[in-house]
Amino acid sequence: MKAKIYITLKNGILDPQGRAIQQSLQALGFDSVGEVRIGKFIEVDLCETDATSGETTIKAMCEKLLANTVIEEYEYEILET
């Protein structure tokens, strides 16, 4: 299976990159642009077939290494391949 993991800064934490992009987009005339958040996208191939245990593994990876939960939060989706 394949997991797609999205990591972003927690709400409320200043995201200077997001803010810079927001300003650039507005300067380019995209007036409808509101807040922009930037994050990381990580794709992981897993040699597992059981969805539940796959999910447990992914969660553990995020908690342990992929996200720093002091400042970041994560979401993931698991795709059967």
Next chain:
Amino acid sequence: MTQESKVLPQGPPTSKVIEQHGLSEDEYQQILKHLGREPNLTELGIFSVMWSEHCSYKSSRIHLKRFPTEGERVVQGPGENAGAVDIGEGLAAVFKMESHNHPSYIEPFQGAATGVGGILRDIFTMGARPIALLNSLRFGELDLPKSRHILKGVVSGISSYGNCMGVPTVGGEITFNDIYSKNPLVNVFCLGIVKKDRLLRGLAKGTGNQVLYIGAKTGRDGIHGATMASDSFDDASDKKRPNVQVGDPFLEKLLLEACLEFLEQDLLVGIQDMGAAGLTSSSCEMASRAGTGVDLDLAKVPRRESHMTPYEILLSESQERMLLVAQPGKEESVLAICRKWGIDAAVVGQVTDDGFLRIREGNQIVAEIPAHALAEEGPRYERPAAPPSYQEFLQSLNIDMLPDVKNPADVLLKLLASPTIASKRWVFRQYDHMVGTNTVVCPGSDSAVVRIKGTTKALAMTTDGNSRYCLLNPYLGGGLAVAEAARNLVCAGAQPIGVTDCLNFGNPERPDIMWQFIMAVEGIADACRAFQIPVVSGNVSFYNETNGLSIYPTPILGMVGLIERPEDITTQWFKQAGDHICLLGETKEDLGGTEYLKVIHSREQGNPPWLDVDREKALYTCMLTLIQKGLIQSAHDCSEGGLLVTLAECCLTNPSELFGATVILNQDRLRLDALLFGESPSRVVVSVKSEHVKQVKELVQELGVPSTELGQVTQGNMDITVRGAHDLPVSQLSLSLSEMSDQWHHALARQLEAEAS
């Protein structure tokens, strides 16, 4: 050796395929002669890259012979990964400069980053630990959004790669001109230190020795331009090949540490970076230099992608890879060090005695070419050269038609804010210029100075080149670049000991460009000979043109100077109020090609100032004598922007405080603008403690250098009075330090942060 096995035939290439490989009919005939048969497609590809301008220097090699390359200190001259110069105490300084212009236009961040990566590998393959990077950059004017985008990308690319490697970027220079808006220049200089007797070379010596591949896996990166129509070449090749190479500074840092461990344990016979034309050029050059052959098995090459053809593996320009030849029986130790650092490594072949580069894939020979033919017997051209028809127009400038300066204060402020002259702090604060704890003089003085740990010595380094001078008069421009570089070093208290060059020009098939090239090379060669500074390495970058518009001829010099004692290290900024300010050298009516004419009168015309090599040499001797006797406080070379800009920089660049100056200038018979903003060479502004003034004057006179006392360092404004005939004041200006400092310090940031409208 299975002599009987045949080279895999792929059918003789069609003339279309030959043309797509950029080979002329004549060159193809030479290939037939070397092989005694038709080449297959893989072999054609190999010849095509090895005989390209980039690898073979076919248009330039004849002319480069003019450079003086020998000297007492030269340990390694041109022809290796980098040059090396003896700095005493058993040590050598290894250095080289290289261009990465085209890739930096296509993808500024990765282009510049991989440029830094490439030059670093050139240095540490020689066994030297790199201790300093400098870069010479040329961009279009910053009012173009595209130029700002390129500059920001290039700067962050250099910063990202150099910082991660832990090699400080200690200096360099940047100038701006719209001629570079579609062809920016990124020239990177690197210097490393090695024990002289441990210098490694790119030699594949010793029949039977194992050839190892270490570093990144091979992918389809940057395989040379021509799109192949051939049948045997489209297995997985439908997809567009990634022409942008991506750098991995972390991997390169591991390679660096591993290579230095090989050296420490004395495991290698030879080593070479896989740069342009990757595996092909490194293997055939190493064999050719050693007079041997190399037998490689592609099946053993670590790969990142599947279904790669021999053609692709051989021509891939994936970054961060090295080819090395181990000493007999030391292969396992090499592999163990690679394992320690987590680097891929494999034995991929061995050294042979038959002079052939022989490539196998398993049992099948896919290419077999005499290594020497590839590396050394490529075509050589003495291309036609003639001065361009527009040269006369460029040099024609009737200065009398231009009004003299009315308000010098305004002009000075404008010049201080012009990005070529303004402070480059916005750029160099993004470079880690202190890692390594050797940087004595940080970016912002005439030269960067780096101490050599374990000795009392230091090295000064600078990169210089004025392309406008070279456009107007390439011979003079070349010589002036050498003189300015040497002057920058001397101002830092250093004796110039060697130079590397990066020659950036347009299309050499055009006679006018070839003429520029030949003249500039002559100018550089003559000046280096006159100043006895050997050229130990270098690089030529041709075809710098977009839509038929060529860049200005831009030879850049990276020069290195030796300082024996730390107390001789000298900086450009004023040190204390009350010191006397003197100008060494003479100001003449030199307005041709100046920054002043460009910024104020929008003209890039005239003849650059004449370089009097004897006068220049006398100045060097004089400066070094004064510095070694401890007689001067600061020394700043007078260059772009002229005397007034030089004085302003002396006031503004001290990192801990600003100083003012009270200066009186005599106009003599000069135009006011020539006096204040002209760019006569062979001039230095020094400051001297009052108790040393007398001694300095006597010494300077003794050494035959003209000098003028200008005034004193103060804590107030920069006050300049110009006196004409009968000492009557002609012009007077008083500029507050805060006003000058605001223009000079912040101009670049303001222009870069301006939002596109």
Next chain:
Amino acid sequence: MNIGIVVFPGSNCDRDCGYVLSKVLGQTAQFIWHQERSVKGMDAIILPGGFSYGDYLRTGAIARFSPIMDAIVEFAGRGGMVLGICNGFQMLLELGILPGAMLRNRDLSFICEEHYIRVENVNTPFTNHCEPGQILKLPIAHAEGNYYTNPVTLSSLQANAQIVFRYCDREGNVTSQANPNGSLDNIAGIRNAAGNVLGLMPHPERGAERLLNNEDGIYIFRSMISALEAHKLLQPV
């Protein structure tokens, strides 16, 4: 003193720290490869600056799982002195030995320049040679030095005098203009509650020689050596 400097793949300032400790201060500096599992015989440990694992994923995030780290956590737990400089500070945060995390610099770029910091607590083994409120000038060189923690943790850092260095101007005023990277409360360095672990973003090893025009970093190293010597005197022989 025997001071261990841990070398990670991508460490850059390991040799610089070693040079200062051995050549400038006459101590014994020992390099410890990150794959080792023991810090036996060390009087103190330095986690040096650099780009461990290329700073890929997050600064310090991968190095934090190096085999040596268990021994360092244990060493710190026993009261052993640990100094994390720049990337080493980031590792201490990832390890959770120090609270908080690093964000990208406010202006998003890498910054290398000298900055003033004010010594906020001199009762630490890293600052006992400093005067209260002393201003040091030290180079910073980082892209991720924008310290962040939640308000509760910040209050406890403040209440327990765990903020050891704050960015300030030349006169010692802690202002937002003097803050180079947007760091919360101008934090440049913090210690743990027990006081034996310090993390800071500025590089004291770059300010330890007159030739390099900066000797302010010496205060920090001398403080460490004095603290270790005092500690040794108390040990039963």
